[in-house]
Amino acid sequence: MNFPAEEDFHRLLDALTLCVLLHDAETKAIVWANRAACEALGFTLEEMLPLKAKDMTRPVPKYRREIGVGAMDRAITEGPQVYEWCYRSRTGADMLSEAIATYVPLQERAVVMVQFRDISVEDTLKQTLRRYESRLREFMQDLGEGVAVLTPAGEVEFVSESGRRVLGLEEGAPMGDVLDYCSEPDRDRLLAQLATAPRIQPSPPQRYRITRRDGTPGWLRITCRRIEIEDDLNGRLLHFRDITDEVAVEEARRNEARLLEYAGRYNAMGEMATAIAHELSQPLAAVRNFIEGAILRLGQPGSVDDALWGLRSADRQAEHAAVIIKSVRDYIVKREPSETHADVREVIADVAYFIELRARDAGVAVTIEQAPEALPVYCERVLIGQVVLNLAFNAIEALTECPNAAARRGELRLVTSLRGKYALVQVIDNGPGVPAEAHGRLFDGFSSSKAGGNGIGLSLCKNIVTRHGGEIWAKPARQGGLQCSFTLPIVAVPAG
Structure with missing residues (x-):
């Protein structure tokens, strides 16, 4: 079998794109280089043969000749060695390389073949990736x-x-x-x-x-x-x-809203106090009269039946007073929020009694116009009732403070209707209204339509309505005065 001559091996290596240097195994002098190595380093083969490490290597301690020689010696005794080496071309350009030293005993002499390739781009990419990684870790920390x-x-x-x-x-x-x-x-x-x-x-x-x-x-x-x-x-x-802090803030806001709502109920109670006191005075006076009459009758012969009639009448009046007191207590009592399905028309009916009491003492006529169809919503009935009360009481107070209140009878209308997927409630008065520029901020805190008012009640109305998924707004009424409206989303009535 005929083996290729050394010249043929040189031709084979010249055809490679990989750079190859052959060093004498004993002296480590360069004995040959392929075309790729000559082109990469910028020397001809004749110019390269006498060169030493210092002539073609970056001059830093980790690329000293002793280190390169040590890698070649290990290749002879331990097998191929892979190491990093930075070659420097004739023009001074550095080429960071991955070098592989392999011992090859040729027929004429033993050599160490060093193959190397430019890894400058790969190293730059690795360094860039390491920087990105360290920055990303720092940013995410x-x-x-x-x-x-x-x-x-x-x-x-x-x-x-x-x-x-x-x-x-x-x-x-x-x-x-x-x-x-x-x-x-x-x-x-x-x-x-x-x-x-x-x-x-x-x-x-x-x-x-x-x-x-x-x-x-x-x-x-x-x-x-x-x-x-x-x-x-x-x-x-x-x-x-x-989101621990976020949940804590949400819970704090819910607690704050509940406290505001409870405070609003007691505030509404204060505004109703005069009307309630007047309403209670009638059954209490009747109770006293019936009882005094019964006592007098009992002192007369044969008058037991008359006395019993007086006591039964007194009992009915006392029961009427108890109903009034219970309705107020149920409205203002502090309780945990209790949302339920309700018909908006029934919520209006719940508070109509209080509105009519307040309006009667103020000489205001109240008209309630309910929608013909049911208006089912999911709400806290007491809170939505409070919104209606606040709007109605504001309207009644505005009517009583109107400059020509004595000459024109005040009118208040409560209207419910269906508007698309929402229940609509309107509280309309024929009072003096508010300036046009105030409509947009009427339900913001500290904006009020009442003289001396601070607007907390109206702000509370907005808080309640928006928390129920609705909207609230004000605009001039068609016949003069103010129209306050709010909506609540209609929901499906549960079966059964």
Whole structure:
């Protein structure tokens, strides 16, 4: 079998795009270089043969000749060696390279073949990626949001540093099962969210009450989606954000709203006090008269039946007074919010008694025009009734303060109707109205249509209506005066 001559090996190596240098195995002098190496370093073969390491290497300590010679010696005794080397071309351009030194015992002499390729672009890319990674880690360090990857079996494959902090995990501690963080009632819900995770976009966010690894309670908002990136990444990608402070603020706002609503009820009670006192005075006076008459009758012979009639009449009047007191107490008593299905027309009927009492003493005529169809809504009846009371009492007070109130009878209309998918309530008066520029801010805090008023009652009305999903506004009435309106969303009446 005829082996190719050394010249033929040189031709083969010249055809390579990979740079090749042949060093004498004993002296380490260059004995040959292929065309790619000559072009990369900018020397002809004849110019390269006498060169030493200092003539073609970046002059820094880690590229000293002794280090390169050591790699070649190890290639002779231990096999091929891979190392980094920075060659310098004739023009002074540096070429960071991955070098592979291989011992080759040729027929004429033993050599160490050094193959090298330019990795400057790869190194620059690696450095850029490392910078991006370090920056990303730094930027995410203080986030209140974490990222985790779950395998198809539900095991935690990765969790970000910010996620470890959100979950109260110490450095190096395993995350464990994600279900362990949830409260018992939430586990099935989290499992369902993971099982139905979409592929293209994150799932709708859900809230979960959790207990962190350090034992502190908290709240998370979690979204997830399926990821399938060949064999590299497969499972569920979770994004979770700490919303403990957000939930606390929401709860504080709810408590504040409840306190305002309770305060508004007592405020309404104060405004009704005069009318209620007048209304109670009649049955109480009648009770006294009937009882005094019964006492006098009992002193006369044969008058028991008359006395019994007087006592029964007194009892009826006392019962009437009790009904009045109970209706007021039921309205203002502090209670937890109780939302229920109700017909808006019935809510108007609940408060009509108080409005008519107040209007009668003020000499104002009240007309109630109810919608012919039911107006089912989901609400706290007492609070929606309070909105109607506040609007009606404001209108009555405006009518009594009108400069020509004595010359023209004040009129107040309460109208309910269906407007699309909403129940509409209108409180309309024929009073002096308010300036046009005040309509838009009438229901903001500290804006009032009453002289000396601070607008808290109207602001409370807006708070209640908007919390029920409705809107409230004011505009001039057609016949003069003010028209205040609010809407509530219509809901389906539950079966049965």
